[in-house]
Amino acid sequence: MITETTTKRTILLVEDHQDIAEMIFAYLEKRGFELDYAADGEVGLNLARENEYDAIILDLMLPRRDGLSVCKSLREEGHSDTPVLMLTARDTLEDKISGFNSGADDYLVKPFEIEELEARIRALVRRQFSKQPSEVLTVGDLTYDLNKLMVVRNGQQLQLSPISLKLLKILMEASPNVVTRREIEQFIWGDVLPDSDTLRSHMYNLRKSIDRPFSESLLHTLPSNGYRLHAKDENT
Amino acid sequence: MITETTTKRTILLVEDHQDIAEMIFAYLEKRGFELDYAADGEVGLNLARENEYDAIILDLMLPRRDGLSVCKSLREEGHSDTPVLMLTARDTLEDKISGFNSGADDYLVKPFEIEELEARIRALVRRQFSKQPSEVLTVGDLTYDLNKLMVVRNGQQLQLSPISLKLLKILMEASPNVVTRREIEQFIWGDVLPDSDTLRSHMYNLRKSIDRPFSESLLHTLPSNGYRLHAKDENT
């Protein structure tokens, strides 16, 4: 729901104790958060499914469906990017451990300072938002995530050698423009090039990886000039 | 083996009166703190710049550079997370106010009970530590509680060496992104790396701990690039 940088962060609070819930609600609202509230696990889970929250505060002991189960369900359904802060009544070691495996990102033992809660929530939200910047190159249905060093075409992950990765990078960055052999060689080997024309081999290997298994080929040779990566239907 | 939970808190004491300084030094040391000492503001500031203290005890009146100025400088230079306890000679209201504006977190009026000092220091340190971001890291079914220094995978607690813990931390924080060897080495050893490539051994050990006993492996090697921690089923 909320994604803009300057927008209020929205938080889902799931807690059955009226007094605690009210206290948290009032405090966080005053501190600039927007809150949704659920008094039991079932309702909480449904709210979490229907909306995109920036964080969820989840009591461990809840009527109808406990916090663990809610958290687990959420994770299994793919909400792995919404941070969950679990509130545990007493610090039973067991509780904590199972809390971990349910996929909670942090926990807080009651009773707690409300300032502490705020600090943790802010930390979680911040962490979440700073995780975003994934630099991804895209050409047609081919994507190359520079941070994960993962290459995917048509939903299928490809396994490339280090040199192929470098090749792909310079080609994708230039796409849809031509890159000359010189530029490529420079980029990969610097100034001491290998004496044989090994680039041909590597181009061959790269093609084998990114084009051979698919119908449309992205890597084109410009005879006596260089290479060019580009998808047909792209508007260029 | 696991030391960080019980690690001594390090405190910087900046105080020009020999007798007071000695008294504080001896007392706090006996109570389990580690202390650094400076007799004037200039030296104190430099020490604070060069080291990471858990707290700083700062006299207001100091030779060469008073406590206010030291504190202000520190804050401006980004040490906003190190708590400062200011010692003021008499409780002039004015002093207090400027003390707070300089960014001090607490103040104590001389003369004071040494127990009071300890209590306040402990409060500051505790507050500081509870503020630490990111309490629990999670990747797939692997969790790492940064406060308890507990690593759990699939409900089973794992026993890791200090270096393995550091390794795991940087990898989990980066996950699902790749971390280069350089970054890892930097993170663990700082600038003076061991001469042999001991990282391989540690990676081996880490794998043995977190992957070997389980079916799916989380730690992947990106040849000639680095390492990457990530769970398959995660939608990333």
Place this chain on the structure above:
DNA sequence: CAAAACCGTCACACAACAATCACATAATTA
């Protein structure tokens, strides 16, 4: 039209890299 240049294809040897492990020394802890 032939020769030359260029390129895709491939097999293969060697070099580079990574995993594994045992062990000595350093650091902790009791």
Place this chain on the structure above:
DNA sequence: TAATTATGTGATTGTTGTGTGACGGTTTTG
């Protein structure tokens, strides 16, 4: 201080990546 654990080192093995050359097809050039 002794006992235990953690860390760094190097040897060994296995794996993968890279450079090289050979061959044949295609295009360009003279």
